[in-house]
Amino acid sequence: MRLLVINIGTIVGIDTHNRHSVAGADMDSMERVENGWLLAEDGVISGFGTMDCCPDVEDAERIDAAGGMLFPSYCDSHTHIVYAGSREQEFLDKIHGLSYEQIAARGGGILNSAERLHNTSEDELYRQAMERIEEIMLMGTGAVEIKSGYGLTTEDELKMLRVIARIKSSTPLAVKATFLGAHAVPKLYKGRQDEYVDLVCREMIPAVAMQSIAEFVDVFCDRGFFTLEQTRRIVECGAKYGLKAKIHANELDFSGGVQLGVELGAMSVDHLESSGTEEIECLRSSRTVATLLPGAALFLGMNYPPARAMVESGVTVALASDYNPGSSPSGNMRFVTSLASMRMRMTPTEALWAATLNGAAAMGLSDKYGSITVGKVANFFITKPLPSFEFFTYAYNTPLIERVVLAGKIVK
Ligand code: NIG
Ligand code: FE
Numbered sequence: 001m002r003l004l005v006i007n008i009g010t011i012v013g014i015d016t017h018n019r020h021s022v023a024g025a026d027m028d029s030m031e032r033v034e035n036g037w038l039l040a041e042d043g044v045i046s047g048f049g050t051m052d053c054c055p056d057v058e059d060a061e062r063i064d065a066a067g068g069m070l071f072p073s074y075c076d077s078h079t080h081i082v083y084a085g086s087r088e089q090e091f092l093d094k095i096h097g098l099s100y101e102q103i104a105a106r107g108g109g110i111l112n113s114a115e116r117l118h119n120t121s122e123d124e125l126y127r128q129a130m131e132r133i134e135e136i137m138l139m140g141t142g143a144v145e146i147k148s149g150y151g152l153t154t155e156d157e158l159k160m161l162r163v164i165a166r167i168k169s170s171t172p173l174a175v176k177a178t179f180l181g182a183h184a185v186p187k188l189y190k191g192r193q194d195e196y197v198d199l200v201c202r203e204m205i206p207a208v209a210m211q212s213i214a215e216f217v218d219v220f221c222d223r224g225f226f227t228l229e230q231t232r233r234i235v236e237c238g239a240k241y242g243l244k245a246k247i248h249a250n251e252l253d254f255s256g257g258v259q260l261g262v263e264l265g266a267m268s269v270d271h272l273e274s275s276g277t278e279e280i281e282c283l284r285s286s287r288t289v290a291t292l293l294p295g296a297a298l299f300l301g302m303n304y305p306p307a308r309a310m311v312e313s314g315v316t317v318a319l320a321s322d323y324n325p326g327s328s329p330s331g332n333m334r335f336v337t338s339l340a341s342m343r344m345r346m347t348p349t350e351a352l353w354a355a356t357l358n359g360a361a362a363m364g365l366s367d368k369y370g371s372i373t374v375g376k377v378a379n380f381f382i383t384k385p386l387p388s389f390e391f392f393t394y395a396y397n398t399p400l401i402e403r404v405v406l407a408g409k410i411v412k
Helices: 024-028 088-095 100-105 110-118 122-138 154-170 193-210 228-240 257-263 277-284 294-300 307-313 333-344 348-355 357-362 389-394
Strands: 002-014 031-041 044-050 061-064 069-072 074-076 141-147 174-182 216-221 244-249 268-271 289-292 317-319 380-383 401-406
Touching (some): 024 307, 074 333, 088 100, 174 193, 174 228, 193 228, 216 257, 317 348, 333 348
Parallel strands (some): 074 141, 289 317
Antiparallel strands (some): 031 044, 069 380, 380 401
């Protein structure tokens, strides 16, 4: 099966060096091809170049890009896209002045979603999640990490992970599953937090591992949620069962979660709204990706993480949507890159690498996803003709995506 794209105005996001990720000054440079073609064979990019040497492929399906720009698909490395219903009532509570933590303390927030999830059938959960999956595919996402964490019982966590597995087998997206049993302490364990951590370690992690139903383990390590000691226990237990760590850290406070994540060799530490020189120092000399979620900072009215200082210090920065019902009800990765430029002073080039190759690295997928590279999965989207590359990030609300190709197949 072959797909030939011709008359591409500019191909961006090219990485001929097959890098694992991009950091420092390299984040602001990007190879491009003007007036190009790209060929996908059996779902993989097999070549690209300029139109003056376009191959003559007879039996290929064709897309005429008509001067539009070709981008590698986004790799959204942090989402909670499997959830039941929505939480706009809390949106109103927020408008009336309550904070995320106050809402959570009243039994809202994650516990509200856990109750809804418990009362929703697996088929219905899958149906709702697939609507969001379709939505993000059409907005340019080609790989996505999805967390459990609205179950908070062994049975309901496994139910969520089965839904993620079903999404994985029924969409052309690359999907990675993360077990986030320690997302909040369920009502039943109120005041007995350590006992809940026991349950996570003794029952949930072994069950998840036995079913090979997740690759990563995550903990909400922050003020009012899980402590450093509890996080360490869970991450170390996950490691024994082959689960690599991704940690929610420093969203609400300087939790020490960044340092702990680096010490434990986490794939990524995520959020990082509360970060200073210590966190940055620690991250720059590690392979742990700093995943920033500006959509959550926007929605909750928090400070944005210090992306500029991170990039300039050589930290590997990724951008993700955090798509979830409580703190980021959107999976629009293009908007995330625009927010990164508007609110965190990342250039459009830096933001694109952060949302593609570095996001792929945060999921352990950058050998196959995250850039236009021969041999990688043919995941890309094509825009209308644009006056410049920067225009795509700048005109953040104008619908510009014309075609979407995932694993070499035309999705839009
Ligand atoms: O990444 N911070 C913790 N978890 C989610 C929010 C989940 C929710 O409110 O439902 C987040 O922001
Ligand atoms: Fe999150």
